[in-house]
Amino acid sequence: MRLFRIGSISLGGLAFMVGCGASEEKFPEQDFEKLNGVIQEMIYHGERMATDIDTIAHYYEEIVSKKDSVLRVAPPSPYHFVGAISTNLPGQDSTLSSVIILNSTPDRKMAEEEVVLTNSLDSLFAEFIKGNPRTAQIYSNSAMQVSRVFPAYDVKNIIDTDIDVTKFNFYYKADLEHNPSKGLVWIPEPYVDPAGKGWIISLIHPIYDGDQLFAVLGVDFTVSDLVQNYMDAVEGEILMVNAKGEIVAGKAGAIESLSMPPLKNHVYRETIHSDYFRISDFNLFSSKSREVREMAQQFLLEKKDRFEFDEETNLSRAICVPFIGIDWFLIQVFPNY
Structure with missing residues (x-):
């Protein structure tokens, strides 16, 4: 069994139960193998990405530990600010990030020094995105309320410069209370990106200065992008859910067949970019179908891997493969032809 480990996390390793009373004719092995293939592709890209993030994190902590000497020899900063926002515009210089010193900073002068200290991250961020094109963006948010995001985006028209980044889950989920191992950690629940990318999931790594x-x-x-890159490439109605039953990603046909709320414009990809999308509405345990709720119970709580529908005229069966080490599940539903 191959495992994908990120710090204390294992992503991969497929576990499914044998002998659940269903025949191989109804639940052929190749259906499970297909879901296995989707996960293995995610594992392949994830392993490379995890290594790259670790490399950047180690460099980041090194410059923080030597900040006085780094600042003494740092070149002039390419960033100039009008209030909270750096003046470089998206597309103006592709080597630069969007940098913000939020109004919530406790010390503006120290925040400005931090921008200079961390400017060398830009080249590493650019290299990371080039090597990992399936990621939407890479960023740093600091206790001093300095936000650096690559590639650059339209900060002026998107970001509320009065926010406190330490109050967002993409910050506090990395702290010592939530992440005592100080390694990479997934945020498994999708959330709306403040930088305008729509609904996203994140992988984060804390950067410490001493303690x-x-x-x-x-x-x-x-x-x-999860749907487009990993699910659209394979045949079948597939979706990914977390342990709460929330749909992390999925094909529109799969979501609609499970008696979820109607999709705006009938396109899931558009729905998740809109303000009216609420992840809590797209929860298997909230389905109008009793059998779908029962399926969620068996897959997510009882850890079963196959389910037969009796009452749903449009569905015949479903299978489930769990991720190990993170509470995600890949589910395929089969129409009743």
Whole structure:
């Protein structure tokens, strides 16, 4: 069994139960193998990405530990600010990030020094995105309320410069209370990206200055890209859910067949970019169908891997493969032809 480990996390390793009373004719092995293939592709890209993030995190902590000497020899900063926002515009210089010193900073002067200290991250961020094109963005958010995001985006028209980044889950989920191992950690629940990318999931890594959390390094994946890159490439109605039953990503046909709320414009990819999408509405345990709720119970709580529908005229069966080490489940539903 091959495992994908991120710090204390194992992503991969497929576990499914044998002898659940269903015949091989109804639940052929190749259906499970297909879901296995989707997960293995995610594992392949995840392993490379995890290594790259670790490399950046180690460099980041090194410059923080030597900040006085780094600042003494740092070149002039390419960033100039009007209030909270750096003046470089998206597309103006592709080597630069969007940098914000939020109004919530406790010390503007120290925040400005931090921008200079961390400017060398830009080249690493650019290299990371080039090598991991399936990621939407890479960023750093600091305790001093300095936000650096690559590629650059339209900060002026998107970000509320009065926010406190330490209050967002993409920051506090990396702190010592939530992440005592100080390694990489997934945020398994999708959330709306403040930088305008729509609904996303994140992988984050804390950056420490001694015993103090200095910043959080993060990488985002849009829900729509998860569908396009990993699910649309295979045949079948597939979706990914977390342990709460919330749909992390999925094909429109799969979601609609499970008696979820109607999709705006009938396109899941558009729905998840809109303000009216609420992840709590797209929860298997909230389905109008009693059998879908029962399926969720058996897959997510009882850890079963196959389910037969009796009452749903449009569905015949479903299978489930869990991720190990993170509470996600890949589910395929089969229409009743």
